[in-house]
Amino acid sequence: xxxxxxxxxVCLARHSLVTRQVSALLQRVTSSSPSPLCRxxxxxxxxxxxxxxHGIGRWRHLVAKEVVRKKKDKIQMKPIRGPTDxxxxxxxxxxxxxxxxxxxxxxxxIHVLCNRLGIRVLESYALPTKTTEVMLLQDQGTKMxxxxxxxxxxxxxxxxxxxxxxxxxxxDVVLQNQPEGVELLVKEHTExxxxxxxxxxxxxxxxKSQVRHDRLPQS
Numbered sequence: 001x002x003x004x005x006x007x008x009x010v011c012l013a014r015h016s017l018v019t020r021q022v023s024a025l026l027q028r029v030t031s032s033s034p035s036p037l038c039r040x041x042x043x044x045x046x047x048x049x050x051x052x053x054h055g056i057g058r059w060r061h062l063v064a065k066e067v068v069r070k071k072k073d074k075i076q077m078k079p080i081r082g083p084t085d086x087x088x089x090x091x092x093x094x095x096x097x098x099x100x101x102x103x104x105x106x107x108x109x110i111h112v113l114c115n116r117l118g119i120r121v122l123e124s125y126a127l128p129t130k131t132t133e134v135m136l137l138q139d140q141g142t143k144m145x146x147x148x149x150x151x152x153x154x155x156x157x158x159x160x161x162x163x164x165x166x167x168x169x170x171x172d173v174v175l176q177n178q179p180e181g182v183e184l185l186v187k188e189h190t191e192x193x194x195x196x197x198x199x200x201x202x203x204x205x206x207x208k209s210q211v212r213h214d215r216l217p218q219s
Contacts, residue, residue: 077191077194078122078123078158080189080190080191081160081161083188086163086164086165087161087162087163087164088161088162088163088164088167088188089161089188089189090122090158090159090160090161090188090189091158091159091162091186091187091188091189092156092157092158092159092185092186092187092188092189092193093110093156093157093159093174093184093185093186094127094154094155094156094183094184094185094186094187095107095110095154095155095156095157095182095183095184096127096152096153096154096155096182096183096185097152097153097179097181097182097183098150098151098152098153098181099153099181099182100151100153102179102181102182103153103154103155103182104153104155106155106177106178106179106182107124107155107157109177110157110174111124111157113170113173113174114157114159114170117166117169117170119159119162119166119170120159120160120161121157121158121159121160122158122159122160123156123157123158124155124156124157124158125155125156125158125197126153126154126155126156127154127155127156127196127197128197128198128199128200129151129152129153129154130151130152130154131149131150131151131152132149132150132151132152133146133148133149133150134146134147134148134149134150135147156193156197158189171186
């Protein structure tokens, strides 16, 4: 009987020793790497420290920026340069014709030629298109009807100055390459040429004159 009791005591001692070792091992594992599934994180502590939260709540980058449109400045007249003993002053090279494509290409050719010859081009612009009505008289009667509409396109190259010795060469090359149906005009630049580039608005001018007349003191 005493032998049986002794064996039971030994078994209980071994069991208690194993349970202590297992509990100590579990305590070490849980203390060294705690799992987020096994414990709840406090409300003021981030659960995943490797994931930054910068930018949370920002929304202004999602809204399209408003484009501020700047008002276009009015085109001002450039100073007119007068001629000297060795140079011409400000010149206008006007190219006009009924075919807009031919007129545009010829003006581009003159512009490239000026760049190669070292002639300074101040401006290159288009004049308002002019429409011409071709009237046809009937065989019997005095009434006339519109037979066709001709649109005249014009391009202007404003040259700052040109050497007098270079002008004959420039004109020879330009005239030799002038296409059919295109008119070429070279003249001095004036203030009237600057005003012709703007389209006339008679209705607006009439309203302006009426406002000025109303503002005048009545006697």
